[in-house]
Amino acid sequence: MATQSQVIVGPTVARRRSEGLWWDAWGRLRRNRLAVIGLGLVILLLLAAIFGPTLAPWKYYIQDDAALAANNFLPLPPFKSMSHVLGTDPNGRDVLSMLLDGAQISMTVAFVVQLVVIVIGVPIGAAAGWFGGRTDNILMRLTDVIYAFPDLLFIILLSVSLYDTWFGHALNGVLLVFVAIGLTSWVTVARLVRGQFLSLKETEFVEAARAIGVPPARIIIRHLIPNSISPVIVAITLGIPAAVLAEATLAFIGVGVQPPRTSWGSMISLGYDQIRIYPWLTLLPGLLIATALMSFTFLGDGLRDALDPKLRGKQ
Amino acid sequence: MTTSGPAHNADKLLEVRGLKTQFSTADGVIQAVDDVSFDVGYGETLGLVGESGCGKSVSALSIARLVPDPPGKIVAGEILFDGIDLLKLSDEAMRKLRGKEIGFIFQDPLTSLNPTLTIGYQIGEAIREHMGLSGKAARDRVVELLAKVGIPRPADRLKDYPHQFSGGMRQRVMIAIALSCDPKLILADEPTTALDVTIQAQILELIQKLSHEFGTAVLLITHDLGIAAGMCDRVNVMYAGRIVETASVDTMFENPRMPYAWGLLDSLPRIDDIRGAKLRTIEGMPPLLISPPDACRFGPRCRFVRDICREDEPELTAREGEDHLARCWATEPGGWIS
Numbered sequence: 001m002a003t004q005s006q007v008i009v010g011p012t013v014a015r016r017r018s019e020g021l022w023w024d025a026w027g028r029l030r031r032n033r034l035a036v037i038g039l040g041l042v043i044l045l046l047l048a049a050i051f052g053p054t055l056a057p058w059k060y061y062i063q064d065d066a067a068l069a070a071n072n073f074l075p076l077p078p079f080k081s082m083s084h085v086l087g088t089d090p091n092g093r094d095v096l097s098m099l100l101d102g103a104q105i106s107m108t109v110a111f112v113v114q115l116v117v118i119v120i121g122v123p124i125g126a127a128a129g130w131f132g133g134r135t136d137n138i139l140m141r142l143t144d145v146i147y148a149f150p151d152l153l154f155i156i157l158l159s160v161s162l163y164d165t166w167f168g169h170a171l172n173g174v175l176l177v178f179v180a181i182g183l184t185s186w187v188t189v190a191r192l193v194r195g196q197f198l199s200l201k202e203t204e205f206v207e208a209a210r211a212i213g214v215p216p217a218r219i220i221i222r223h224l225i226p227n228s229i230s231p232v233i234v235a236i237t238l239g240i241p242a243a244v245l246a247e248a249t250l251a252f253i254g255v256g257v258q259p260p261r262t263s264w265g266s267m268i269s270l271g272y273d274q275i276r277i278y279p280w281l282t283l284l285p286g287l288l289i290a291t292a293l294m295s296f297t298f299l300g301d302g303l304r305d306a307l308d309p310k311l312r313g314k315q
Numbered sequence: 316m317t318t319s320g321p322a323h324n325a326d327k328l329l330e331v332r333g334l335k336t337q338f339s340t341a342d343g344v345i346q347a348v349d350d351v352s353f354d355v356g357y358g359e360t361l362g363l364v365g366e367s368g369c370g371k372s373v374s375a376l377s378i379a380r381l382v383p384d385p386p387g388k389i390v391a392g393e394i395l396f397d398g399i400d401l402l403k404l405s406d407e408a409m410r411k412l413r414g415k416e417i418g419f420i421f422q423d424p425l426t427s428l429n430p431t432l433t434i435g436y437q438i439g440e441a442i443r444e445h446m447g448l449s450g451k452a453a454r455d456r457v458v459e460l461l462a463k464v465g466i467p468r469p470a471d472r473l474k475d476y477p478h479q480f481s482g483g484m485r486q487r488v489m490i491a492i493a494l495s496c497d498p499k500l501i502l503a504d505e506p507t508t509a510l511d512v513t514i515q516a517q518i519l520e521l522i523q524k525l526s527h528e529f530g531t532a533v534l535l536i537t538h539d540l541g542i543a544a545g546m547c548d549r550v551n552v553m554y555a556g557r558i559v560e561t562a563s564v565d566t567m568f569e570n571p572r573m574p575y576a577w578g579l580l581d582s583l584p585r586i587d588d589i590r591g592a593k594l595r596t597i598e599g600m601p602p603l604l605i606s607p608p609d610a611c612r613f614g615p616r617c618r619f620v621r622d623i624c625r626e627d628e629p630e631l632t633a634r635e636g637e638d639h640l641a642r643c644w645a646t647e648p649g650g651w652i653s
Binding site: 202213 | 445
């Protein structure tokens with residue numbers, strides 16, 4: 001078994017740029033039209049949420065009595081007045097400004113809830129998957145209980161029972177919404193991370209890492225978590241519309257954000273009994289909720305394909 | 316049994332004494348490694364040969380204490396590495412030894428590297444952990460190692476990911492990782508099985524060259540006697556969790572004293588075989604290792620089997636030639652094969 005030389009000849013073709021895995025995934029995402037549309041809308045929503053309330057023509061709580069008086073004390077429909085482009089509600093509040101403030105609430109809820117989900121779900125799933133055995137059993141039964149309990153009922157119970165405490169009033173009730181939705185949403189991520197850890201723990205590269213004496217903590221942080229991050233990102237992206245919807249539902253039934261702040265859901269709840277006379281009060285926030293849900297779902301689906309490990313390194 | 320060796324032999328790097336490793340399964344307890352003893356001298360290359368499922372890999376994993384527990388468990392024996400009994404070390408002390416004193420080369424280089432980390436990071440991992448190097452010093456060491464294992468333009472490739480390397484290159488990277496802290500012993504578990512034949516030769520030659528250069532002892536696990544012949548100083552043949560023959564590589568190929576070893580040698584394709592002739596095989600399958608009977612484990616597949624083989628398991632006993640042991644009634648003095 002003699003070979004001629006030790007040095008193997010280097011590749012003669014021009015070497016591809018050393019591309020990271022994320023760059024790779026971005027390349028695939030870019031080619032997915034729906035995902036790009038979704039991403040564009042998501043960015044637009046985020047910009048609206050961040051800068052909207054500052055740039056809005058009115059403060060969301062200001063009641064423009066003069067404008068109402070000029071219109072026989074009826075709410076202004078959209079495009080009738082330049083100062084209230086999207087009209088006003090029966091109290092004379094500017095709909096555009098309310099929508100922008102609602103965008104801020106929705107996006108904050110969406111992202112903070114996902115933060116709660118990561119902070120609770122990832123460690124629980126990681127611990128269950130890594131330690132296995134009894135730890136796994138206890139943690140997963142806990143997850144099952146939360147999973148099996150009706151989400152909305154849990155959120156309503158939590159919100160109602162804490163409504164009159166300082167916690168319920170913090171940030172106009174938004175904090176309570178974060179926590180309530182977050183506490184019911186982490187189970188998916190926990191199960192996902194557990195499953196990833198269970199299978200990754202048996203892979204040869206983890207065994208190889210063990211074989212060179214990498215301490216367990218670093219195996220988890222450098223080897224297991226980066227390899228389980230893709231499905232978590234997808235789950236988080238697809239969890240955002242669920243959180244937005246949950247917040248809208250809560251606001252609609254009157255739990256959650258407290259006046260004077262109005263989220264999209266509470267706008268619908270305020271306007272739905274007058275939908276035949278003042279349809280814009282319901283349709284506009286409804287349209288925004290639909291757009292938000294759709295754009296995050298498109299983006300999530302695109303990310304799922306782009307981050308698929310089976311496609312790694314391929315174009 | 317020949318487990319009664321001296322406490323510690325100064326010229327032996329590794330002494331495995333009476334090692335028993337079991338796996339609990341739903342069907343019962345499998346004796347994957349059953350009372351195995353062998354030595355590896357400093358700088359020596361020892362081959363562990365046998366077919367699939369005979370306990371070669373589990374022996375190597377036991378030495379590194381990497382047997383997955385549960386379901387696996389080392390239930391008896393001593394593994395003296397440089398005079399220290401590895402089985403008595405704490406998990407933390409054992410972790411500090413792995414990668415530093417004992418390197419491991421795995422079978423499949425395609426799955427043994429983490430797809431989300433760069434090559435440079437993965438080679439540097441053991442260096443940073445065990446040698447206390449960091450930053451530029453660690454990086455220099457990584458480049459040096461990559462050059463040693465024959466990766467062209469090593470400095471350019473640190474930031475590459477495993478998928479940008481071919482199978483042979485990845486196995487070179489695995490070798491670089493195994494050698495990164497100048498270990499005294501490398502456990503190479505079928506290091507070339509996943510590679511094609513031309514790359515195999517390069518990789519084996521690389522392992523041989525570097526182990527000589529660094530004075531590293533190698534425990535080479537393979538099912539390919541050709542590889543063992545080319546690489547090893549001594550060869551252990553394993554069958555059904557037992558060592559059935561041990562000899563220097565020359566003796567093993569000139570005068571094997573165990574029908575299983577004959578079968579292995581016989582089943583190698585030869586250049587003077589008639590074209591189109593059937594490949595020679597050993598009929599049958601290795602036995603299930605759940606409560607094996609007190610009988611020669613190769614008996615059911617052996618052409619020379621007699622009643623005694625079915626009633627009593629032979630011991631590993633001396634044969635002609637230095638340190639030549641075999642486990643066979645037929646080739647013992649007074650046996651029916653001379």
